[in-house]
Amino acid sequence: MKSELGQIWLSGGLDSANKTFDGMLAKYSDKYPVAMKKLTKCREELLAFYDFPAAHWASIRTTDPIKSAFATVRLRSKRAKDCGSRATTLAMVFKLLQSAQKNWNRLKGFELLTLVVNNLPFKNGEQVEKEASDRNVA
Secondary structure, three states, X not given: OHHHHHHHHOOXXXXXXXXXXXXXXXXXXXXXXXXHHHHHHOHHHHOHHHHOOHXXXXXXXXXXXXXXXXXXXXXXXXXXXXXXXXXXXXXXXHHHXXXXXXXXXXXXXXXXXXXXXXXXXXXXXXXXXXXOOOOOOO
16 A cells, blocks of 8 residues: 555656556555545645646655754754853854755756746646636627
8 A cells, every 4th residue: 555655646647646546545445444535535635746847746745854954963963962052052053054055955946936936827747828718709
């Protein structure tokens, strides 16, 4: 079941994800009715990332970006516990994060963020053009 959930999550598109989702529901509904009911109820939310640019999917799917960003800080702050004032500790954390950011992965499709922020619609990872509803009515 875990691998099938992963297949939904890593599908190439919304149609493929829905097909895998439906297959999993049919396969496991008898054995795990409560879990399948919950998945059915939350289906729209679980597949919501397909309404963003495809270039962003890998970043959206990541499980814990904050934990990895602060791993360096956590390592050093545990070693330097109670070694200085609050201001010294904040300065150390700032410099550690400043140094660590050189190795952070940049967001793929950064130029598409302006479209997302401006609420332009995406479907299945592609931008959807709004249709003119009153075109040549007369």
